[in-house]
Each structure stands twice: as C-alpha cells, then as structure tokens.
Amino acid sequence: DQQVKQNSPSLSVQEGRISILNCDYTNSMFDYFLWYKKYPAEGPTFLISISSIKDKNEDGRFTVFLNKSAKHLSLHIVPSQPGDSAVYFCAASFNNAGNMLTFGGGTRLMVKP
Amino acid sequence: KAGVTQTPRYLIKTRGQQVTLSCSPISGHRSVSWYQQTPGQGLQFLFEYFSETQRNKGNFPGRFSGRQFSNSRSEMNVSTLELGDSALYLCASSGAANTEAFFGQGTRLTVV
Numbered sequence: 001d002q003q004v005k006q007n008s009p010s011l012s013v014q015e016g017r018i019s020i021l022n023c024d025y026t027n028s029m030f031d032y033f034l035w036y037k038k039y040p041a042e043g044p045t046f047l048i049s050i051s052s053i054k055d056k057n058e059d060g061r062f063t064v065f066l067n068k069s070a071k072h073l074s075l076h077i078v079p080s081q082p083g084d085s086a087v088y089f090c091a092a093s094f095n096n097a098g099n100m101l102t103f104g105g106g107t108r109l110m111v112k113p
Numbered sequence: 114k115a116g117v118t119q120t121p122r123y124l125i126k127t128r129g130q131q132v133t134l135s136c137s138p139i140s141g142h143r144s145v146s147w148y149q150q151t152p153g154q155g156l157q158f159l160f161e162y163f164s165e166t167q168r169n170k171g172n173f174p175g176r177f178s179g180r181q182f183s184n185s186r187s188e189m190n191v192s193t194l195e196l197g198d199s200a201l202y203l204c205a206s207s208g209a210a211n212t213e214a215f216f217g218q219g220t221r222l223t224v225v
C-alpha cells in the first residue's frame with residue numbers, strides 16, 4: 001500500500017518557466033511534509049517543508065502548497081534553472097512517529113536551457 | 114556545522130557475509146534514521162534510533178539491525194547478505210520530531 005504517491009515519473013520544462021511537481025497521500029495522519037532533491041548515488045538534499053497547519057510555504061524560488069482536503073501537495077519552482085534537473089521526492093511523517101519518513105517514488109525533473 | 118557522515122562510501126561483499134555501516138549525525142541531533150534505496154522499491158524506511166533506543170522500525174527482515182551509541186552515532190548491520198540487499202543505504206539525522214531530516218551521502222553496498 002503506497003501511502004505517498006508521485007504519479008508523474010518525469011517532467012520536462014524550459015529554463016525560466018515554472019516547474020510544478022505533484023504528490024498525493026492517503027494517510028490522513030500525516031501532518032508534516034517535505035520535499036527533497038536527489039542526484040544519483042548521493043543522499044537527498046532537503047528543499048522545503050510544510051506543516052499541516054499551513055497551506056503554503058515559500059523559500060526563495062521554491063513554494064510548497066498543501067491541500068489537506070484533497071490530500072495533495074505540490075512543489076513550484078520559479079523560475080526553473082538547468083541546475084534544478086534532478087529527481088524530486090516528496091515525503092511525509094506524523095508527529096507520533098518520530099522522524100519516520102514515507103517517501104513517494106520520485107519525479108525526474110529535466111530543465112532544458 | 115558538519116553534515117551527516119556515512120562510512121564507508123562503497124562496499125562490495127559476498128553473499129552470506131555480514132556488513133556494518135556507520136553514520137555520524139549532525140552535532141546536537143539525537144535522532145538517526147536509516148533508509149534503503151533500490152531502483153525497484155524506491156526509498157524505504159529501515160529504522161529510527163533516538164537516545165540509543167529504537168523508536169520506529171520499518172518492514173524489513175530481522176537480518177537488518179542497528180544500534181545507537183551515547184554520542185548519537187549509529188551503526189546498521191546486515192547479516193547473511195543476499196543479492197537483493199544491494200542498494201544505497203542512507204542515514205538521516207534530525208533534531209526534534211517533525212523537523213527536517215538531513216541525509217548523508219550514503220553507502221553503496223554491492224552484494225556479489
């Protein structure tokens with residue numbers, strides 16, 4: 001049972017445009033969500049997070065939106081840069097579970113110059 | 114502030130052997146979690162240690178075990194290695210619950 005899903009395995013956008021990566025979850029107990037960027041053979045790099053008490057969080061070019069009723073979150077990258085090309089994972093946790101993260105399957109983002 | 118350090122970076126082991134991987138968390142972080150990444154299964158949670166106690170455990174066989182020391186450093190051990198254990202093993206350290214987890218570079222384990 002996949003509790004966190006990223007339905008798009010890949011996404012291609014033009015440099016300077018917006019990248020929108022999506023993530024759905026099924027467990028309503030999740031109350032904290034994170035996005036990570038990952039290159040092959042390296043550990044994930046933390047990008048941005050959001051608590052379930054918020055519906056939006058911004059950090060520079062990265063904005064995460066949370067729609068609790070739809071159990072959906074998205075990561076917006078504006079403007080997209082070629083260096084953003086990587087695999088992006090969303091992850092979720094719930095407060096009573098310590099720091100146990102459940103990851104989605106990842107979306108490969110390719111930003112074309 | 115130093116990041117999460119995992120050693121070794123690469124390992125090649127033979128089926129049936131055992132292996133121990135090490136993780137040093139960010140200074141001040143008391144929670145250490147381990148994850149396995151494989152092409153077919155993605156990133157899967159193995160276990161989490163907090164103050165030397167296992168706080169959470171994922172759905173892995175008993176061949177996978179871990180421990181945490183008083184200085185928060187953690188080790189994970191895999192016994193009786195199988196070919197399917199070939200993966201990137203990642204360690205993450207966190208401060209309080211429901212805060213960002215910071216990952217190390219990982220240990221690439223190849224079982225032959």
